Amino acid sequence: MFRRVAIIGGGAAAATLLSELLERASPQPLQLDWFTGGDTPARGVAYGTTSERHLLNVRAASMSMFAGKPRGFLDFVQRDDPAIAGTDFLPRRRYGDYLEAEVARALRQGKAHGHHVNILPFAVDALVPERDGVTVIHGEESHPADAAVLALGALPPQPLAGVSAAALASGRYVVDPWRLLANTGALQPPPRKVVLIGLGLTAVDVLLELSAQWPQAEFVAISRHGRFPEAHLHAAAAPADDGAALVEAMHDAPEIRRWMRLLREAIAQEGTEWRAVVDSLRPHLPGLWAELSPEQRARFMRHARWAWERVRHRMPPQVHEAITALERDGRLQRQRGRVHAVDVAGAALQLTVGHAGATHVLDADLVIQTVGLDTDLRRSNHRLVSQLLTNAHIAPDPLGLGVQADSDGHLRHGEQYWPNLFAIGSLLRGTLWESTAMPEIRQQARHLADQLLSD
Numbered sequence: 001m002f003r004r005v006a007i008i009g010g011g012a013a014a015a016t017l018l019s020e021l022l023e024r025a026s027p028q029p030l031q032l033d034w035f036t037g038g039d040t041p042a043r044g045v046a047y048g049t050t051s052e053r054h055l056l057n058v059r060a061a062s063m064s065m066f067a068g069k070p071r072g073f074l075d076f077v078q079r080d081d082p083a084i085a086g087t088d089f090l091p092r093r094r095y096g097d098y099l100e101a102e103v104a105r106a107l108r109q110g111k112a113h114g115h116h117v118n119i120l121p122f123a124v125d126a127l128v129p130e131r132d133g134v135t136v137i138h139g140e141e142s143h144p145a146d147a148a149v150l151a152l153g154a155l156p157p158q159p160l161a162g163v164s165a166a167a168l169a170s171g172r173y174v175v176d177p178w179r180l181l182a183n184t185g186a187l188q189p190p191p192r193k194v195v196l197i198g199l200g201l202t203a204v205d206v207l208l209e210l211s212a213q214w215p216q217a218e219f220v221a222i223s224r225h226g227r228f229p230e231a232h233l234h235a236a237a238a239p240a241d242d243g244a245a246l247v248e249a250m251h252d253a254p255e256i257r258r259w260m261r262l263l264r265e266a267i268a269q270e271g272t273e274w275r276a277v278v279d280s281l282r283p284h285l286p287g288l289w290a291e292l293s294p295e296q297r298a299r300f301m302r303h304a305r306w307a308w309e310r311v312r313h314r315m316p317p318q319v320h321e322a323i324t325a326l327e328r329d330g331r332l333q334r335q336r337g338r339v340h341a342v343d344v345a346g347a348a349l350q351l352t353v354g355h356a357g358a359t360h361v362l363d364a365d366l367v368i369q370t371v372g373l374d375t376d377l378r379r380s381n382h383r384l385v386s387q388l389l390t391n392a393h394i395a396p397d398p399l400g401l402g403v404q405a406d407s408d409g410h411l412r413h414g415e416q417y418w419p420n421l422f423a424i425g426s427l428l429r430g431t432l433w434e435s436t437a438m439p440e441i442r443q444q445a446r447h448l449a450d451q452l453l454s455d
Helices: 011-020 072-080 094-111 164-170 175-180 201-211 244-252 255-267 274-291 294-303 304-310 315-330 381-391 426-431 438-453
Strands: 004-008 033-034 118-119 127-130 134-138 141-143 145-149 193-197 220-224 332-336 339-344 348-355 356-363 366-369 410-413 416-423
Touching: 004 011, 004 134, 004 141, 011 094, 011 438, 033 134, 033 410, 072 294, 094 118, 094 193, 127 220, 127 381, 127 416, 134 145, 164 426, 175 366, 193 356, 201 220, 201 315, 220 356, 244 255, 244 274, 255 274, 255 294, 274 304, 274 426, 294 304, 315 332, 315 410, 339 410, 348 366, 348 381, 426 438
Parallel strands: 004 033, 004 145, 033 118, 145 416, 193 220, 193 366, 220 332
Antiparallel strands: 127 134, 134 141, 339 348, 348 356, 410 416
């Protein structure tokens, strides 16, 4: 077993792994160093919002931290409000409360088991992995560990290609929407015309908040296909069967076009709700993804990813209704296209947008980049990631989906895998594809805890 483990990252994945380890009695006490990066431990970016408008996009009954305690989150919120149902979509703020409470409980449990935890509110500057251990460095200090786990979550967002230095320097092009949402009062007077680049769930959160805070503002949202994520039903839908026949057929034909045809056929069956079909595939996606060749994965990313993401990562129904109302009231317009350039034009920003072989120009008081999760290590300015890449301690996924790793989370270097350097969460998208939501992260945390404590 690894007695001394460094966990690097302050979000939900790190908190879940820490709690899994502390819950267990082991033959020897553990020494856990948790480097939270200065954020509020456990909440991270995803659950650090305080807005009641920002809802979980998974029902309460499916959001437990622990694979062995499926009612964990639901029990937590029902202690305050017994009327809450498992099918409800709750504020992400409440999930942050739950994560903090579970970490506090796990720390008490870990102390009873004799484990010791250092919570270090620092970002890690460098890691030096070797066969018999890992050295963790922040500032002038170094910490020896038997093993280290990267639980970094989303990497810092980078400006899109085509955004000029002048646009970035103007302060009117926002790369990180969450920093803006935390301090909207700094923009005085509030902008009247706001353009969002991207139409995923991040854009939805931004629109909900800013449309309420800036009632005079109008919004334009641009993406390649000009479509928002689909919506959940008010009532949960169960698949007609366990999806085994569809999964078996997909395993027999690991080819993207064939997969999409099989999926369409399953959805077209009389009485079948498409959301239930999509959800029935979820536990099987890592295995299906593993069967695709690099060329097939690249083809999926080019041609099918956007469609899959729309139906897989859905909006709560009340959020969908609010977005629909913004469009109906004329405050929100959607456009199809690619943003080729953003530059300063007098007192405004000017976007050059291309679609169907033509281009047009769009002016805005404020432009917000809402393209969602960034996992491309090759473009990142994250200090630790840059150090690990420069020293060839890790290898980037060729499609920009995090790191190269095996299915157990061991990180690859050269032609080998480190026995004592792991990743969890979004960095494993290239290996597992499904690796960003709590139902997957809690399974990873349990499996990784098994490995760390195994003889």
